[in-house]
Amino acid sequence: MTVVETSDGEVLEFIALGGGNEVGRSCHIIKYNGKTIMLDAGVHPAHTGLACLPFYDEFDMSTIDILLISHFHLDHAASLPYVMQHTAFKGRVFMTHPTKAIYRWLLSDFVRVSSITPRSSNAAPVLFTDSDLQQSFDKIEPIDYHSTIDVDGVRFTAYHAGHVLGAAMYFIELGGLKLLFTGDYSREEDRHLSAAEVPPESPDVLICESTFGTAVHLPRREKESQLMSIISSVIDRGGRVLLPTFALGRAQELLLVVNDYWKSHKSIQNTPVYFASNLAKKALTVYQTYTSMMNESIRKQFRDAQSNPFHFQYIKSLRSLDSFFDAGPCVMIASPGMLQSGTSRELLERWAPDNRNAVIITGYSVEGTLAKDIVSEPLQIPSMRDSSVLIPRRCMVEEISFAAHVDYKHNSEFIDLVKPKHIILVHGESSPMGRLKSALLSKYNSLKGTEQEIKIYNPRDCEILQIPFKAPKPAKVVGI
Amino acid sequence: MSSSVYYRFRSQLEPSRVTFDGTGITVFEMKREIILANELGDGTQFELKLYNADTNQELDDDTTIIPRSSSVIAVRGPPVRPKHGTAVRYVSGSMKFFQKYSSKQ
Ligand SMILES: [Zn+2]
Ligand SMILES: [Zn+2]
Numbered sequence: 040m041t042v043v044e045t046s047d048g049e050v051l052e053f054i055a056l057g058g059g060n061e062v063g064r065s066c067h068i069i070k071y072n073g074k075t076i077m078l079d080a081g082v083h084p085a086h087t088g089l090a091c092l093p094f095y096d097e098f099d100m101s102t103i104d105i106l107l108i109s110h111f112h113l114d115h116a117a118s119l120p121y122v123m124q125h126t127a128f129k130g131r132v133f134m135t136h137p138t139k140a141i142y143r144w145l146l147s148d149f150v151r152v153s154s155i156t157p158r159s160s161n162a163a164p165v166l167f168t169d170s171d172l173q174q175s176f177d178k179i180e181p182i183d184y185h186s187t188i189d190v191d192g193v194r195f196t197a198y199h200a201g202h203v204l205g206a207a208m209y210f211i212e213l214g215g216l217k218l219l220f221t222g223d224y225s226r227e228e229d230r231h232l233s234a235a236e237v238p239p240e241s242p243d244v245l246i247c248e249s250t251f252g253t254a255v256h257l258p259r260r261e262k263e264s265q266l267m268s269i270i271s272s273v274i275d276r277g278g279r280v281l282l283p284t285f286a287l288g289r290a291q292e293l294l295l296v297v298n299d300y301w302k303s304h305k306s307i308q309n310t311p312v313y314f315a316s317n318l319a320k321k322a323l324t325v326y327q328t329y330t331s332m333m334n335e336s337i338r339k340q341f342r343d344a345q346s347n348p349f350h351f352q353y354i355k356s357l358r359s360l361d362s363f364f365d366a367g368p369c370v371m372i373a374s375p376g377m378l379q380s381g382t383s384r385e386l387l388e389r390w391a392p393d394n395r396n397a398v399i400i401t402g403y404s405v406e407g408t409l410a411k412d413i414v415s416e417p418l419q420i421p422s423m424r425d426s427s428v429l430i431p432r433r434c435m436v437e438e439i440s441f442a443a444h445v446d447y448k449h450n451s452e453f454i455d456l457v458k459p460k461h462i463i464l465v466h467g468e469s470s471p472m473g474r475l476k477s478a479l480l481s482k483y484n485s486l487k488g489t490e491q492e493i494k495i496y497n498p499r500d501c502e503i504l505q506i507p508f509k510a511p512k513p514a515k516v517v518g519i
Numbered sequence: 520m521s522s523s524v525y526y527r528f529r530s531q532l533e534p535s536r537v538t539f540d541g542t543g544i545t546v547f548e549m550k551r552e553i554i555l556a557n558e559l560g561d562g563t564q565f566e567l568k569l570y571n572a573d574t575n576q577e578l579d580d581d582t583t584i585i586p587r588s589s590s591v592i593a594v595r596g597p598p599v600r601p602k603h604g605t606a607v608r609y610v611s612g613s614m615k616f617f618q619k620y621s622s623k624q
Binding site: 060086087088089090094095096097098100125126127469499500501 | 528529530531532533557558559560564565593594595596597601
């Protein structure tokens with residue numbers, strides 16, 4: 040049992056209920072000076088049923104004062120209705136306005152998709168229902184970037200994190216201690232979002248994503264031209280291109296890239312491009328509403344042309360595969376991104392046996408999903424309906440990441456700018472996270488034993504990390 | 520007539536139940552039923568512990584009989600060794616196998 044007594048205000052306690060040495064079910068607890076804050080409430084995309092939840096049984100949920108959601112991705116937000124409706128949690132919940140707007144569409148889709156999955160007769164509880172979602176939704180408090188919220192002495196501010204629309208980093212102050220939680224973040228401006236900001240103050244503790252570890256990305260322009268050259272060569276040989284992607288977020292960036300290429304290449308314009316997502320139309324309105332939170336180039340297009348940059352001239356939106364006439368070369372952007380089930384999986388199974396076709400993985404794939412496995416080019420893939428049925432895979436498999444997580448270069452530059460004293464690594468599989476830790480330790484080796492020493496931690500799920508602080512703090516009140 | 524034992528995951532508000540024939544169910548069977556009913560997967564990714572709801576004593580012997588109509592608390596925790604959660608035995612292993620295994624310890 041790892042339920043922890045309230046700390047005396049001089050020791051920071053950090054516990055990852057999820058996202059410790061893994062990517063998925065992001066959920067971290069920080070306790071200091073009698074306050075308890077939860078960061079994110081995600082699900083794990085590779086696990087089913089209750090197993091996709093963070094390890095909520097290992098923590099007394101009734102003690103949480105504040106829950107901050109970094110962004111709308113399922114691995115950061117999808118267990119929120121469960122936390123609010125089915126546990127003893129009674130704290131306040133905050134997220135940015137665009138996150139809240141998109142969260143609603145995504146989660147009702149999540150409910151719909153998870154209730155299709157056949158359930159065993161012993162009445163397995165679905166994680167949450169539509170009415171759980173409705174009932175909890177109004178209690179979520181939307182916040183603006185750059186405005187500081189004070190909840191009984193805990194102050195926090197959201198900063199732009201890049202990554203996806205609405206994504207926030209949280210700068211948190213409690214009892215004289217300053218923390219920065221990056222969430223998922225990107226330091227490279229892309230077609231629609233600005234790079235993550237560097238908050239004006241240095242935190243004592245940085246809770247930092249480590250998805251790509253020590254890997255270094257190609258510049259965005261190079262990735263875009265690689266992607267387009269693969270797509271055009273597949274079309275030239277009469278093949279179909281499948282781009283599995285999560286319906287909202289990075290999909291919009293891909294759509295901008297593809298649409299732009301079609302616009303400037305007349306010869307390819309008779310090849311159809313489809314976006315198979317029943318969220319696409321709803322998403323369009325949200326993306327239109329929040330162009331003001333995107334980068335200058337999008338804002339300019341929106342102002343000057345009076346047009347919605349997310350209305351794509353060369354991309355047909357498909358509500359379902361029933362209305363799709365599969366005849367000849369095409370490009371299909373379809374969800375889900377990790378090929379677990381749904382439209383992208385169905386098309387993969389249909390197209391995998393033909394060697395003219397290609398599947399291009401552009402997102403981050405979590406361990407245990409087909410998107411992760413297919414990159415190693417297996418000769419067969421399991422059928423979604425019956426995993427004992429194997430489908431030959433002759434189609435080409437490529438991976439070009441548009442995942443919008445920092446690489447080593449950007450992550451370590453950001454850390455230098457932020458100047459934390461302690462770094463807690465989260466949101467990374469063990470090996471890349473371990474490599475990142477070693478790289479940072481050797482980078483800061485010369486500071487060891489000095490005042491500027493930087494301590495780095497990579498705790499596993501439910502491991503209790505205690506960091507003592509001598510930082511100035513208000514008078515200690517026992518028993519809060 | 521079928522009997523029930525009630526269980527609640529520690530973080531959950533609402534209890535669920537497992538039904539069976541007879542006057543009691545072994546800890547092994549109970550864990551297996553909970554894993555299946557909640558689609559917790561193959562058991563490699565977590566540990567599952569049961570506690571007596573009244574005494575908070577852990578029910579750590581798989582052969583212990585939980586009497587019908589009683590209540591237990593279930594706790595799903597991270598695997599002691601990554602990707603090698605011992606809950607796997609409740610999904611794949613047979614009761615006999617486990618008894619042999621535990622008597623060796
Ligand atoms: Zn994300
Ligand atoms: Zn994430």
